Amino acid sequence: MISRGIYLYWLALTISGLLVPAVADEAVPVQVVQPQQQGLAEQLQLSGSLTAQQNAQLSSRTAGLVAELLVDAGTEVKAGQPLLKLDPALAEHELAQQLAAVNAARVMLAERQRLVAEAEQLTTQQLFPQTELAIRRAQLAEAEALLQQANARLAQQREIISRHTLTAPFAGVIARRDTDLGEWLALGAPVFQLVSLSPLLLDIQVPQEYFANLANLRRIEVRSDLAPQQVLSGRLLATVPVGDSNARSFLARLEVTTADTPLLPGTSARATLYFEREDSQVLVVPPDALLRHPDGNFSVFAIRDNQADRFNVQLGRSSERGVEILSGLPAGLPVVVRGNETLRAGQQVRILNTAPAGANRQGAN
Numbered sequence: 001m002i003s004r005g006i007y008l009y010w011l012a013l014t015i016s017g018l019l020v021p022a023v024a025d026e027a028v029p030v031q032v033v034q035p036q037q038q039g040l041a042e043q044l045q046l047s048g049s050l051t052a053q054q055n056a057q058l059s060s061r062t063a064g065l066v067a068e069l070l071v072d073a074g075t076e077v078k079a080g081q082p083l084l085k086l087d088p089a090l091a092e093h094e095l096a097q098q099l100a101a102v103n104a105a106r107v108m109l110a111e112r113q114r115l116v117a118e119a120e121q122l123t124t125q126q127l128f129p130q131t132e133l134a135i136r137r138a139q140l141a142e143a144e145a146l147l148q149q150a151n152a153r154l155a156q157q158r159e160i161i162s163r164h165t166l167t168a169p170f171a172g173v174i175a176r177r178d179t180d181l182g183e184w185l186a187l188g189a190p191v192f193q194l195v196s197l198s199p200l201l202l203d204i205q206v207p208q209e210y211f212a213n214l215a216n217l218r219r220i221e222v223r224s225d226l227a228p229q230q231v232l233s234g235r236l237l238a239t240v241p242v243g244d245s246n247a248r249s250f251l252a253r254l255e256v257t258t259a260d261t262p263l264l265p266g267t268s269a270r271a272t273l274y275f276e277r278e279d280s281q282v283l284v285v286p287p288d289a290l291l292r293h294p295d296g297n298f299s300v301f302a303i304r305d306n307q308a309d310r311f312n313v314q315l316g317r318s319s320e321r322g323v324e325i326l327s328g329l330p331a332g333l334p335v336v337v338r339g340n341e342t343l344r345a346g347q348q349v350r351i352l353n354t355a356p357a358g359a360n361r362q363g364a365n
Contacts, residue, residue, distance in 0.1 A: 026348075027347075027348040027350035028308070028339060028342075028343060028347050029339055030301075030308075030338060030340065030349045030350070030351060031338035031351070031353060032334035032351055033334060033335060034334050035283040035284060035285045035325065035333075035334075036283070036285075036322070037282070037284075042275040042317055043272055043273070043274055044272070044273040046206065046270070046271050046273070047268060047270050047271075048203050048204035048205070049202070049203060049268055049269070050202055050224065050263060050264070051200065051201045052200060053200065053201050054170050054172065054194075054196035055193070056169065056170075056193070056194050057193055058083070058169070058190070058192040059189055060086070060166060060186075060187065060188070060191055061166070062086065062187060063184070063185060063186050063187045064184070065183075065185075066085075066086060066179055066181055066184075066185060067085050067088075068181075069084055069179075069180070070082050070085070073174050073176055073177050074174060076172070076174075077168045077173070077174065077194070079168055079169065079170050080167050081167060082165050082167050083167060084165070084179070084191060085165050088161055091157065092161065094157050094160075095154075095157045095158065095161055098153050102147070102150040102154050104150075105143070105147040105149075105150040105151075106147060108147075109140075109143040111143075112136070112139050112140040113143075116137055119132060119133040120133065166191060168194060169194070170196055171196065171197075172196040172197055174192050174193070175193040175194070176192065176193040178191055178193075179191050197264075198257075199255050199256060200255075200256045201237070202234065202253070202254040202269055204254065205250070205251060206239075206273075207249050208250060210275075216275045217236060217275055218274045218275065220236065220254060220271055220274070221271070221274075222254065222270070224263050224267060224269040225269060225270070232256055232257060233256075233257050234255065234256050235255045236255075237254060238253045239251065254271055256269070282316060283329055284324055284325070285322055285323055285325055285329075285335050286322050286323070286337055287318070287322070288337035288338070288340075289301075289337045290313075290315075291340060291341075299311060299312045300329060301340045302329065302330065302335050303333060303335075303349055303351065304333055306349055306351075307348055308346065308347050308349050309333075309346075310345040311328050311329050312328050313326075313327065313329050314328055336349070
């Protein structure tokens with residue numbers, strides 16, 4: 001008869017033999033994502049100063065005495081808005097004289113037309129000489145020319161009157177006022193400095209190695225130090241293909257669309273340039289899929305037939321969209337982003353659901 005101790009030992013071995021395979025065969029729950037076959041944009045962040053696209057020193061278009069100041073430094077104005085008026089008294093008197101000259105020319109023209117019509121009627125009846133008709137026609141042409149001359153002088157005087165009011169050529173803010181009431185302004189004398197607020201320009205110095213890569217520029221994001229939380233869009237306006245021999249860089253000018261964000265010319269801003277990768281046939285995975293080794297290398301777990309396979313990978317660029325896998329990962333296999341911390345190669349897995357691709361946690365092993 002088998003002793004009680006031997007029986008219990010045999011029973012323990014039997015139970016352990018039944019349980020161990022069950023534990024070993026239990027599938028590990030994981031979450032996976034499908035790698036995207038694309039290239040990430042390279043990022044380059046540079047700082048510069050915002051400048052106004054339009055910055056004009058406004059001058060008076062005629063000489064005169066300052067009669068009204070309609071704006072001051074700091075006033076925001078619209079295009080065409082009156083800024084200053086000169087005393088128009090003398091110019092208005094001259095305008096009245098030109099109006100009288102036009103009326104006189106019209107009266108003369110009407111009389112000459114009457115005389116010509118009368119002469120033509122008498123000529124058809126052979127009661128008026130042809131020579132006298134020719135003279136009257138010449139006088140009519142002279143009257144027409146005199147009326148045109150009077151109208152031209154009237155239009156010129158009206159233009160002079162309009163130049164007694166200085167208007168804003170574009171929308172912006174008055175940065176400086178250089179005159180006062182009662183001051184005599186000479187022709188071309190500076191009066192106001194007008195600065196546009198939108199759009200603004202951002203001048204940055206780009207490293208020389210990026211000059212040829214500007215053709216692959218995908219987008220530009222700008223953050224002003226006045227409102228760093230606001231992301232603004234930028235557009236490359238021009239590049240100056242003359243490098244700075246000291247800094248080994250070249251000037252790039254960006255146009256910044258400010259929209260409703262209040263920005264000031266002269267303040268600092270940072271531009272992030274995103275360049276497309278020439279080789280776009282690489283796999284991009286979330287950072288959560290990466291497992292860092294003690295030697296600094298990386299690996300990922302990919303799922304094939306519900307089994308985890310570990311692959312050592314070579315990384316490329318990284319951005320908010322993920323990390324490039326240059327080599328080591330077969331295409332078409334989903335990678336593990338949750339549950340990979342304790343996963344081992346060859347283990348059976350149970351896919352819970354597909355995790356979002358925008359993960360930010362980086363695994364470690």
